[in-house]
Amino acid sequence: MDSATLDQLNELLDSDVTLREKIKDEVAELDKKTRIMAGTLNKIHSTPPDLILNLLDVVRPTITSCRDNMVNLAAIIPPNQFWRWKDMWSNSLRASIFSAALVEYLSNRTLITLPQVCEILGIDDSWKDRLTLPVEDYLHGIISLVNELSRLAINSVTMGNFEEPLKISVFVKDIFAGFSMLNLKNDLLRRRFDSLKYDIKKIEEVVYDVSLRKLAPTSTSTTS
Amino acid sequence: MDSATLDQLNELLDSDVTLREKIKDEVAELDKKTRIMAGTLNKIHSTPPDLILNLLDVVRPTITSCRDNMVNLAAIIPPNQFWRWKDMWSNSLRASIFSAALVEYLSNRTLITLPQVCEILGIDDSWKDRLTLPVEDYLHGIISLVNELSRLAINSVTMGNFEEPLKISVFVKDIFAGFSMLNLKNDLLRRRFDSLKYDIKKIEEVVYDVSLRKLAPTSTSTTS
Amino acid sequence: MDSATLDQLNELLDSDVTLREKIKDEVAELDKKTRIMAGTLNKIHSTPPDLILNLLDVVRPTITSCRDNMVNLAAIIPPNQFWRWKDMWSNSLRASIFSAALVEYLSNRTLITLPQVCEILGIDDSWKDRLTLPVEDYLHGIISLVNELSRLAINSVTMGNFEEPLKISVFVKDIFAGFSMLNLKNDLLRRRFDSLKYDIKKIEEVVYDVSLRKLAPTSTSTTS
Amino acid sequence: MDSATLDQLNELLDSDVTLREKIKDEVAELDKKTRIMAGTLNKIHSTPPDLILNLLDVVRPTITSCRDNMVNLAAIIPPNQFWRWKDMWSNSLRASIFSAALVEYLSNRTLITLPQVCEILGIDDSWKDRLTLPVEDYLHGIISLVNELSRLAINSVTMGNFEEPLKISVFVKDIFAGFSMLNLKNDLLRRRFDSLKYDIKKIEEVVYDVSLRKLAPTSTSTTS
Amino acid sequence: MDSATLDQLNELLDSDVTLREKIKDEVAELDKKTRIMAGTLNKIHSTPPDLILNLLDVVRPTITSCRDNMVNLAAIIPPNQFWRWKDMWSNSLRASIFSAALVEYLSNRTLITLPQVCEILGIDDSWKDRLTLPVEDYLHGIISLVNELSRLAINSVTMGNFEEPLKISVFVKDIFAGFSMLNLKNDLLRRRFDSLKYDIKKIEEVVYDVSLRKLAPTSTSTTS
Amino acid sequence: MDSATLDQLNELLDSDVTLREKIKDEVAELDKKTRIMAGTLNKIHSTPPDLILNLLDVVRPTITSCRDNMVNLAAIIPPNQFWRWKDMWSNSLRASIFSAALVEYLSNRTLITLPQVCEILGIDDSWKDRLTLPVEDYLHGIISLVNELSRLAINSVTMGNFEEPLKISVFVKDIFAGFSMLNLKNDLLRRRFDSLKYDIKKIEEVVYDVSLRKLAPTSTSTTS
Amino acid sequence: MISQQITQAFQVFRMELDDHNERRERLIKASRDITNLSKKVIFLLHRLVMEESTGGKDTDPEDVIRHAGAKGRQKLTEVQNLYSGLKRELEGDRFWRYERQVSPGLQEYIEALSLSHFMEHGTLITYDQVQQTLSDSSGAPHFLLPVYDYLLGLSDLTGELMRFAISGIGRRGGRAKANTICRFVRSCKADFDRFTPYIRDLAKKQAVTVQSLEKIEDAVYAVAVRTSEYDVPPELMDDIVALSVSN
Amino acid sequence: MISQQITQAFQVFRMELDDHNERRERLIKASRDITNLSKKVIFLLHRLVMEESTGGKDTDPEDVIRHAGAKGRQKLTEVQNLYSGLKRELEGDRFWRYERQVSPGLQEYIEALSLSHFMEHGTLITYDQVQQTLSDSSGAPHFLLPVYDYLLGLSDLTGELMRFAISGIGRRGGRAKANTICRFVRSCKADFDRFTPYIRDLAKKQAVTVQSLEKIEDAVYAVAVRTSEYDVPPELMDDIVALSVSN
Ligand SMILES: [Mn+2]
Numbered sequence A, B, C, D, E, F: 001m002d003s004a005t006l007d008q009l010n011e012l013l014d015s016d017v018t019l020r021e022k023i024k025d026e027v028a029e030l031d032k033k034t035r036i037m038a039g040t041l042n043k044i045h046s047t048p049p050d051l052i053l054n055l056l057d058v059v060r061p062t063i064t065s066c067r068d069n070m071v072n073l074a075a076i077i078p079p080n081q082f083w084r085w086k087d088m089w090s091n092s093l094r095a096s097i098f099s100a101a102l103v104e105y106l107s108n109r110t111l112i113t114l115p116q117v118c119e120i121l122g123i124d125d126s127w128k129d130r131l132t133l134p135v136e137d138y139l140h141g142i143i144s145l146v147n148e149l150s151r152l153a154i155n156s157v158t159m160g161n162f163e164e165p166l167k168i169s170v171f172v173k174d175i176f177a178g179f180s181m182l183n184l185k186n187d188l189l190r191r192r193f194d195s196l197k198y199d200i201k202k203i204e205e206v207v208y209d210v211s212l213r214k215l216a217p218t219s220t221s222t223t224s
Numbered sequence G, H: 001m002i003s004q005q006i007t008q009a010f011q012v013f014r015m016e017l018d019d020h021n022e023r024r025e026r027l028i029k030a031s032r033d034i035t036n037l038s039k040k041v042i043f044l045l046h047r048l049v050m051e052e053s054t055g056g057k058d059t060d061p062e063d064v065i066r067h068a069g070a071k072g073r074q075k076l077t078e079v080q081n082l083y084s085g086l087k088r089e090l091e092g093d094r095f096w097r098y099e100r101q102v103s104p105g106l107q108e109y110i111e112a113l114s115l116s117h118f119m120e121h122g123t124l125i126t127y128d129q130v131q132q133t134l135s136d137s138s139g140a141p142h143f144l145l146p147v148y149d150y151l152l153g154l155s156d157l158t159g160e161l162m163r164f165a166i167s168g169i170g171r172r173g174g175r176a177k178a179n180t181i182c183r184f185v186r187s188c189k190a191d192f193d194r195f196t197p198y199i200r201d202l203a204k205k206q207a208v209t210v211q212s213l214e215k216i217e218d219a220v221y222a223v224a225v226r227t228s229e230y231d232v233p234p235e236l237m238d239d240i241v242a243l244s245v246s247n
């Protein structure tokens, strides 16, 4: 083996370490943002309905600022190596998706779509070989949304808002029906989907409590 | 080793791989059906009593169509190899049993028996060495039925049907008494049986609520 | 190795062994006290509100007596070796912090501060390189406090005290918000913080039950 | 559930324990025989060539007596449950196959075939659903044979028998070529086959030593 | 979720399963070829020098035919997903590299280069994001080559070819020196490199035996 | 529990703790001796045959001094509780047995018997229910002896002593035959016995090397 | 010859090892039987309470439980007979030799016995009382009961009490009983905490006890919430509900 | 307001935790750099001996090894500079706080240093000598070297010595060197055995040392067998072989 070959081989064997460090730093940045968003969004459980929109306005700029991290990540990942590194950021990405989905639901009462998430987080289609948003991560974000809404159903009633659980119930049942049609493998996603059943049940119990005591105006509206 | 021997050995070693693939495909089919049935039956929680029978009529053909998968499975499993492969389909089988049991309960208010399940799913007694329905799987299906009925008790009240919880209560207590007579080992079945207590408790609470608020008819109408 | 070197190394290693034994004995003493305090404080779950203060008075002297163990420990640890040995007593220390924090909360409805804990346990600032109270241990003690309060919320209601859960809810939400500000690594503290979410949820459900049934006078006071 | 059903279910849940005990006892018997055979066959490493046949005559009756255990096992295993219980005896069975294969090789210098093993151990074709001899077990027995022959090659030279390694080399290379054609999965069998390479190498080194020193008459006879 | 979205999500989730199956089938094909090549090349240990070239001619077409599998794999792997799937074929690829390297050495007494391997196996530079030949796999193939040559050194002497070990010795020492220049991590490659020392030692021993018994030609004929 | 019961239980548990401490101290003493013996005996691998006896004389007093520890242990163990505490010293005891067995073998070329070990270590028959020497521990000591002898076979040859391996081979084969008679369960002893096979193989290879090269006078004496 | 000596020595070893292994096997089987019998008694106790509680308004629920406990205690004489039969296998230093094989069955027996005892007397069975059931008619113990097994067996009791409390909560008198059990388990937990530093496995079992305790507390809480809302005395509540669902 | 107080307190905690985490990260990275540099020195040492040994008959193999050792020692000043730069991060009680992060690099450094030292001087580097390399020019230590890390680092040395002995065995003078190393490793093993009760991980590393020792013994044995058969002095053997394979 001549020394040029050897140098080249050595270089190939060495390069990964530095890259891993860079990705780690960028993901740490992103992670900090998701923690801030989660902290703010946690306040929905003690905020009266009319002030919720203000709260969402506080979160939006942080969501949008995640684009910077996405751009940076896309710039460091070498072409074609998305699958090699993706596990390093998928947790943070899922947390961002969750925040975006919760803001979307509370603003418009609709389910955020995968392309919408890409747009909000600025994930460019042309980065495909370096940074993309896998379906799995989107679905994880949505499951986290449902987890949070089951808590919100409870706390809304405490705050005297008896209609919120009914709205959440309709929304969540739809998502549940959707997930039921998916062909999930026996992995983490499947296990988390199984846990959704407990959220649904909890929400149904809240609706039951409210209906039984005739606290909400139109309980019949829950039939879909 | 001569090549005839080698070929024969290779054939024996290879055949398992092909068989596993075939079973997997068939189970995937069956699985798809159980997902469809679960999706449809999930609607009982938002369907008024008078439309339930229609809903069941929608599910019945799918249940019956599971026979095809059973026939196919029985045809691929080599004689005497039931115990070798059974773990591959037991989850799907339990899901089918659950659907059959729920349909039976909502149609006739009776507990489906093990022979009835065999008949509905077309599991033939003569397949004994290839495909049979083990007691454990039957019991798992029944526990899933009780889990679902505790949810139904809640949602019936939400929809203004105050008699359903009373019927369910009687039915479910009987099943619970039955399970109590079994000498279960410390396995999954035992753990799931333990969890039944919470379903019973939940149903009882609904019965209290309904009774104390005098929403249900007098006792005479519910004796079974 | 020549025998002088061997002797030198042996001596160094021997002195560590002796030190470890001494620390162990002292920690065993401290541990006994934390178990006694935990045993007494466990009674809050079955003690009516008006007798709670008496109970706390029983615990206080034991907390204060922990100072002796702290003084002894500080005397044995060599300079600069705090971090080398601290794992030996951190569990016991956390248990003491928990007791002090619970007594403080039930007496004054306030969160004990880190300097207050140091004062109560007699941990002197001048011991810094031998015995100090790290933030981590303080935070662990606070998480244990929240775990206990979620149980107390439940049991207070059982004893007919419907206001306690509301107070606990307000207090615990503040703590949770505090924790949300921290950048926790993927360690035990992070996992225990994740478990806090379940406590919060449980407390929220109790507040929900009480509010829904209008059992407490001023449920609206919980919005912050 | 009526009590007849319950009794039947309980019986089904209970029956396996007794069966397991019975199989265990029978396998313990078989195991004792394989240990005796291994003990005797171990003497080939210190027995001069002309006394080897006597040694084999000592082992043969014990091999044949394994038939009794096979008959007993076949009698206890319920129809169709071969795959459920086979793991309990496969180690002992492999040890028996090894003994039969070693006796065959030393008697006739040929590789025992799978049907021959079945005949010697009295495994009846009609027991198919209860007791059969899987290819895997046969191959395990053959690998053990090669392991033993590599030891014999060494010890033969020590005893001054320089031709034995040459014979073993030819025989073992043939088996190795055969195994190379098999489609083994990444399991225990595959790992043991990988270990065969070391045995082959060892035997080749013995042949090398003998050839280099011109100790054997016809070293050219090893080309196949 | 509308059904178009669901279909799209399901498609995305399903496509991986199908892809994995396809890759598996293709790798099984490739694997079969590597087994055939290994089987044929195994004969070098019993083939006289003048017939070796014929043997290599038998193997060459099979090596070349591996291109088909490479082309097929490159066609199925979606753009940018090399890193996602590569573990599925790296064992088979290493086996192919080994065969190519052995043929090259026995034909030309030179070390095959990484680009040469790519050319022989038809791995196209333009497939970079789907199928490429990583350095690690190349190095694994070379280590397997040395393992095989140490066996060949032994067996050549048995067949009366005393020059072969000397040639192998020179060649292998050069490779060893090359590997010494690499900064290997503590992984499988490092462990396999460590094991090379034993191959070198074995070859050296053969060289001693041959030299001391004066069986080899004079030194001038072997200088490289 | 009333406080009398609590005190009674506490007392029982406390006395065990004290006992455990005492045994620990005594075993630490014994352990120190076994380490000193092992350290000295380790020198057999670099000591010429004529100086070996001097080395053994150095070890003997330490072995004999183990009697003190045995006497002390026998004095602390309560009647009938031998099996309760024996795990605390069995490792040290096995190490002592190993030393005694190695000294015996190198002095007299015989296998030390179990009663001989008891005598040397001063284990009195009348202590039976408090301190005895179980067969298992004796067998463990003997396996350690064989492990050591396989290393000695190698190192003797390095020191130019070609007869030692032949003696060791005869001795070790006898021991192996003895072990083959035992019905070992699937425990540590069984696994260590399996490892004996590697020692035997290694020794056989040394004997092979010596015999092949005619380095020892009477290699034919190894046939038994 | 050396070889002959070794063979003879190993023949003795073989006998000793075989003897030990066979006794070990016998004790494993016996322990398994004891475990199964004890488990069945536990099932039986739950079942008896459930079946006999359906007897209607005239039976006192406390009587039903007491009666079930007594029946369980009687049934456990079968286990006691097994232990009496094992006396020889466990005498002298043998008990500790086979402690690992005997212990699981022993703890399961103590779990069943303490549950029967609680049902019959409402108290925790004492160490001496357990030892007495493992002694012959003259009071000589078959073997000395280790404190460890006593405490570990008792600490499994709390799991069964949780099942007992929760499945009984819908029955007449079940709410009051659940309250009693809640207090009882709370004091068990406190008492056992003292022993955790001595017994390693106990800490794990205490964690399970805490879980059981919280489940009971949750159940008792749910009853309290409901009773508060409707402001009806518990016993009356039972009757109203019984009227709705009479079976 | 309470809430405000809590927020302020937690802000302080955040700063402290962030400070700690960042220092921890820095030390992990530094430790990784030290590990990599040390590993590279070990590679270099093996490589230098191999390359320079091909110099022909005129170079004394002992010189080659000594020279390589000295070069390795020089190269390790890079690591020593890194440690000097970490002085502030590890002062006072910080060393023990971050011991778990620092320890792996430290042990790898000691492994490399002790290998250089052995090659240069043929002896085991002492504790004081290692501490000296981790001190400033006035002799003040950057931090107190724990005995544990010293011994654990040394115990990895035996693995490298095994590689050194075995890959050198075919070179001129390699057989004699292998014998020396065999004796040296044997005495290391005996010395370290004394410390196993004090240092838990040492027992595992001693098991590896025994494996390495046996590998060296096997190699030395193979040479002895061969030499005995041909009855040729080792050095002459080298020359005969060199004649056959001259490269
Ligand atoms: Mn239990």
Ligand SMILES: [Mn+2]
Residues within 6 Å of the ligand: H111, H156, H159, H160
């Ligand atoms: Mn190393």
